[in-house]
Amino acid sequence: MVEGQRFAAFLFDMDGTLLNSIASAERVWARWAARHGLDVEAFLQTIHGVRSVETVRRQNLPGVDPEREAAAITQAEIDDVEGVIAIEGAKAFLATLPAERWAIVTSAPRALAERRMAAAGLDFPPLVITAEDIAHGKPAPDCYLLAAQRLGVRPQDCLVFEDAPAGIAAGEAAAARVVVISATHAHPMQTPHRVLADYLQVAVDINEQGLALVQA
Numbered sequence: 001m002v003e004g005q006r007f008a009a010f011l012f013d014m015d016g017t018l019l020n021s022i023a024s025a026e027r028v029w030a031r032w033a034a035r036h037g038l039d040v041e042a043f044l045q046t047i048h049g050v051r052s053v054e055t056v057r058r059q060n061l062p063g064v065d066p067e068r069e070a071a072a073i074t075q076a077e078i079d080d081v082e083g084v085i086a087i088e089g090a091k092a093f094l095a096t097l098p099a100e101r102w103a104i105v106t107s108a109p110r111a112l113a114e115r116r117m118a119a120a121g122l123d124f125p126p127l128v129i130t131a132e133d134i135a136h137g138k139p140a141p142d143c144y145l146l147a148a149q150r151l152g153v154r155p156q157d158c159l160v161f162e163d164a165p166a167g168i169a170a171g172e173a174a175a176a177r178v179v180v181i182s183a184t185h186a187h188p189m190q191t192p193h194r195v196l197a198d199y200l201q202v203a204v205d206i207n208e209q210g211l212a213l214v215q216a
């Protein structure tokens with residue numbers, strides 16, 4: 001349980017956590033997988049929460065340049081944001097947070113993050129850690145460690161909001177506390193962490209000791 005515990009900052013994954021981009025992402029990736037003769041249905045289960053270049057690299061496709069393919073996929077995702085929507089309650093929840101006390105930590109490149117946040121009607125915070133900012137993507141903790149450093153807080157004093165196994169593992173490896181947002185989950189996830197369907201059931205209490213989740 002994390003309700004009532006005080007944190008120095010809140011760190012949010014983007015896709016599946018603040019917004020739902022599954023339809024858009026799966027349209028783009030399904031076309032790519034079909035072109036390369038992959039089992040599309042099985043492949044789509046592997047794309048969430050990690051950087052595109054790492055998804056491509058894992059396929060070990062002969063003659064395929066992962067960096068070039070990832071760049072093309074990112075552009076296709078930027079061009080197709082139909083159906084990208086905010087998770088329920090996310091916009092109002094974020095509006096209550098002090099700008100210097102939260103960040104987005106996403107596996108998406110910055111241009112794609114900007115496009116999807118705009119499509120979902122969500123504002124960009126001052127600090128956004130993206131795929132370009134780190135050498136090792138989720139499940140490595142680098143992105144969350146960097147976000148904490150840039151906010152001037154300890155990672156163990158942060159609350160991470162995540163939805164995918166790779167991101168949850170990254171938050172754990174950074175020694176942060178984790179909350180799982182299940183809005184886009186087709187099936188219940190087995191996790192020891194607090195699970196929230198969306199942001200409608202929680203609010204934020206702010207004082208000089210930090211930020212705390214409370215029941216709305």
